[in-house]
Amino acid sequence: xxxxxxxxxxxxxxxxxxxxxxxxxxxxxxxxxxxxxxxxxxxxxxxxxxxxxxxxxxxxxxxxxxxxxxxxxxxxxxxxxxxxxxxxxxxxxxxxxxxxxxxxxxxxxxxxxxxxxxxxxxxxxxxxxxxxxxxxxxxxxxxxxxxxxxxxxxxxxxxxxxxxxxxxxxxxxxxxxxxxxxxxxxxxxxxxxxxxxxxxxxxxxxxxxxxxxxxxxxxxxxxxxxxxxxx
Numbered sequence: 001x002x003x004x005x006x007x008x009x010x011x012x013x014x015x016x017x018x019x020x021x022x023x024x025x026x027x028x029x030x031x032x033x034x035x036x037x038x039x040x041x042x043x044x045x046x047x048x049x050x051x052x053x054x055x056x057x058x059x060x061x062x063x064x065x066x067x068x069x070x071x072x073x074x075x076x077x078x079x080x081x082x083x084x085x086x087x088x089x090x091x092x093x094x095x096x097x098x099x100x101x102x103x104x105x106x107x108x109x110x111x112x113x114x115x116x117x118x119x120x121x122x123x124x125x126x127x128x129x130x131x132x133x134x135x136x137x138x139x140x141x142x143x144x145x146x147x148x149x150x151x152x153x154x155x156x157x158x159x160x161x162x163x164x165x166x167x168x169x170x171x172x173x174x175x176x177x178x179x180x181x182x183x184x185x186x187x188x189x190x191x192x193x194x195x196x197x198x199x200x201x202x203x204x205x206x207x208x209x210x211x212x213x214x215x216x217x218x219x220x221x222x223x224x225x226x227x228x229x230x231x
Contacts, residue, residue: 172229
């Protein structure tokens with residue numbers, strides 16, 4: 001990509017940065033943390049002091065200049081973009097994460113992208129809360145979800161039986177109104193959210209009261225059931 005093209009991308013996206021930043025500030029941190037663990041953690045660390053992986057660490061990446069991790073060998077395309085002034089604002093991260101190779105043709109990042117806007121919003125909100133030490137208000141909630149809980153296979157019929165209380169607020173038709181839809185959500189997102197409410201990492205008194213009564217098996221069953229429902 002020519003420097004002039006990169007500058008054009010930087011300028012055009014920067015026009016909407018302010019409004020976009022406000023949108024990403026409302027992302028779900030727990031779901032963003034779960035996405036990071038599932039989609040990013042195999043290649044990217046969260047702390048600049050962590051062991052080097054195949055990709056650069058992402059500590060304090062949001063609103064940072066591109067290509068600044070010392071010792072990492074960036075692609076020529078990324079180096080050119082950095083020279084042209086690329087800043088990883090929420091808006092630019094959103095564009096990049098949608099389709100990395102469309103945003104930066106010769107990037108070395110072999111990742112198909114996140115097609116769901118809410119997933120990108122949640123992931124960027126999570127990254128925005130992470131400092132150079134890799135600490136985050138919800139980092140413990142995400143990375144301490146027990147592996148045995150994440151590995152549990154939910155019982156579909158039991159999940160349906162338990163779901164009636166959830167349906168009093170979350171609509172089965174999948175409409176996302178004042179209360180977010182949980183229909184057809186990936187089970188790992190629901191497991192992470194319910195675990196975070198149960199252990200007090202996420203604030204919502206009603207959800208905390210409900211989640212505190214749930215066993216690991218019940219969380220797994222509910223997550224599996226709601227994931228199975230098609231809109």
